[in-house]
Amino acid sequence: MPEIDLNGKKIQYEVSVRRVRYVRIYVSPEGKLYIVSPTRRVERFLKEKEDWILSKLEKIERAKNIRGFPYLGKFYPFRDGKIFTDNKVLEVSDKRKLEKTLKNELRTLLVPLVEERAASLGVKPKRIFIRKQRTRWGSCSPKGNLSFNLAMLALPPELIDYLVTHEVAHLVEMNHSKKFWTLVEESHPDWRKKRKELKDWWVIIHNNPIWREILGGRE
Structure with missing residues (x-):
């Protein structure tokens, strides 16, 4: 599985190549990163969305630490x-x-x-x-x-x-x-x-x- 460094954090992601016009990105509730794209070359797009991705992953990490x-x-x-x-x-x-x-x-x-x-x-x-x-x-x-x-x-x-x-x-x-x-x-x-x-x-x-x-x- 490919991996990208976002602000010092190594993040694995999965790309699904489809006939789409725009790149779409999804973060599952468990913290998995999925991209739907017309090409596998998505690193630049992920860098552009770095803040958004990291904020989503941070929210998920907080959820994992909730007890009860x-x-x-x-x-x-x-x-x-x-x-x-x-x-x-x-x-x-x-x-x-x-x-x-x-x-x-x-x-x-x-x-x-x-x-x-x-x-x-x-x-x-x-x-x-x-x-x-x-x-x-x-x-x-x-x-x-x-x-x-x-x-x-x-x-x-x-x-x-x-x-x-x-x-x-x-x-x-x-x-x-x-x-x-x-x-x-x-x-x-x-x-x-x-x-x-x-x-x-x-x-x-x-x-x-x-x-x-x-x-x-x-x-």
Whole structure:
């Protein structure tokens, strides 16, 4: 794998050569650097993006150093195979049981929020799914089904509410048009700030060893 020196830091990267017009760069939540480019000669481009790349990697390193299990926006201690939250103890050894418990908790939390947002917009989803989604927080299908990422249970309540609002709004507008964001803004005028916060949480969750193992399966 090729390597480049950015401000004294040796960074490996992977290039995917495709028929694209511009070079695109991605930093995975785990800190891997991927480039999509019409050519393998990307060193100059990486140097130009040095500050951006290093800032992303620094954020990931901070996330890796966070201790505890992210749950509803807080970080709870993990010891002796158990997670100690404010009102319960979660056993980590039985991954299937833990996943089932977390899914039930998220569903219990989500259903009233979905019903409230749907009623305010005059819509009704057909079904609600909770899945281990690898690339997104949620989705709305053309059939009117809503899917939410199990990892949402790690988030602060206000971000969970925003994600519910976002997906329910898609029952009215399936795209991200101006009308769509107007609907979202009625409940979350600070949606731009929340979207940035979600990016930070995505990195935190995918660098947490327990969440990473929970989410390791296919959707």
